[in-house]
Amino acid sequence: MSLVLPFEPKDPSIETLVRLVKGDMERVNAAILARTGSDVAMIPEVANHLISSGGKRLRPMLTLASANLCGYAGEGHVTLAAAVEFMHTATLLHDDVVDESDMRRGKLAARKLWGNEASVLVGDFLLGQAFRMMVEVGSLTCLDILSGAACVIAEGEVMQLAAAKNMNTTEEQYLAIIRGKTAELFAAACEVGAVLAARPQAEQRACRDYGMDLGIAFQLVDDALDYGGSQDKLGKNLGDDFREGKITMPVLLAFQRGDEVEQAFWRTCLEKGEASDADLARAIALLHSRNAIADTVERARHYGGRAKAALDIFPDNPARAALAEAVDFCLSRAH
Known part of the structure; x- marks a missing residue:
């Protein structure tokens, strides 16, 4: 029988970050809903299927929080945060087609309901809206950063495609893949x-360094969860990476x-x-x-530590604390 210790520190969460950006996120969500409108009925249907499926909206919250951290007082951060979420959603729609995924965020992937063609084209629509x-916002520098990120x-996705089913991929090559396909959007956001x-x-x-290292840590935890997590945490089927x-x-x-027997097993399966x-269990x-x-989780902790260290240049304030706790939350998903 386990004991409940009432004075243990609470688990890390993103609630501090959510509270920090609550007002701005309400405006971001309103902008997202407005920009998914189209006279072509299938576009809002497909887009809203994924947008309303319970994602944490971490990336747009990072845009809002970093603007807060830096004392920004304008309106452009709301528009750019919505653009960041559209970029992310577009990549998910495209990724599910490339990976032939059946599930996304615990629901049937859009491609399973509307087909691959619709998923790709609606993803393109969302990218177009993001660039608009x-x-x-009128900042050429921000446009350069986000278009470069795209x-x-x-x-990164093409690099992953080239590395798929190649057991000779090195750790350095894999880190380059996740810097591109996952961490770059965190960094730009x-x-x-x-x-x-x-x-x-x-x-x-x-x-940028904070976002990049957080993104790498986030992806490494996802990698670990695919073999050691739960379907609820993943929002997809356990072992999908293995099957793909x-x-x-x-x-x-x-x-x-x-050893040689184990390496032969990986080559046969992947x-x-x-x-x-049965092979997944093995x-x-x-x-x-x-x-x-x-050890994958330990590598994630290393990058999480780097992300928090990048914040040292800023004075202690609620935004810095929220961003630091967001790192701890991402790492805590591995438990």
């Missing part, structure tokens, strides 16, 4: 808040540490695509025996 919002994200506030280059760089032949950090570590549910056992999941 960037232009409305290119880097696409490059944070950087534009400081740019809008016209803060010195050192503070703009610190916001994705080479992720836990697999790389287990492969490098495995390179040749000959994997069953894969999870191997990952644990080679400490691959725990």
Whole structure:
């Protein structure tokens, strides 16, 4: 029988961040709803299926919080935060087609309901709306950062496609993939808040570094959760990365540490695509025996520590505290 200790520190959450940006997020959500409108009925149907499916809206909250951190007093951060969320949603719609995913955020993926073509085209619509919002803000620097991020994200996805089913992928190559496909949008979302506030280059760089390292930590925790988490935390089926032949950090570590028999198993399952549910169970056992999941989480903690250190340039204030706790929340998902 377990004991409940009433004076234990509460688990990290993003509630501090949510409270910090609550008023601005209400305006962001209103902008998102307004911009998904279209005379083409399928566009709002597909877009709202994903947008209203319970995502935490972490990336737009980071834009709002970084603007708050830097003392921005205008309106542009709301518009850019909505643009950031549209960019993220578009990538999810496209990713589910590429990965042939059935689930997203605990619901059927849009492609399963409306088809691959509709998912890709509505993703394109959302990207178009995102760029229109960037232009409305009137900052060429912010437009450059976010449009550049769109290119880097696409490059990261193509790099992942090229690395799929390739057990010779190195840890450095994999980190380059996740910097592109995941962390770049975190970095850009944070950087534009400081740019809008016209803060010195050192503070703009610190916001970008915070977002980049947080994004890497976030993806590494996701990698670990795919083999060691729950479907509720993932919002998709446990082991989807394994079934799709994705080479992720836990697999790389287990492969490098495995003997010839184990390496042959990984090659058969991931390179040749000959994997069953029984193979998934064996894969999870191997990952644990080679400490691959725990070490992936440890790498995430390293990048989380770097993210929090990037905030040291800023004075102590509620925004800095909220951003630091957001790092702890992302890491706590691994437990």
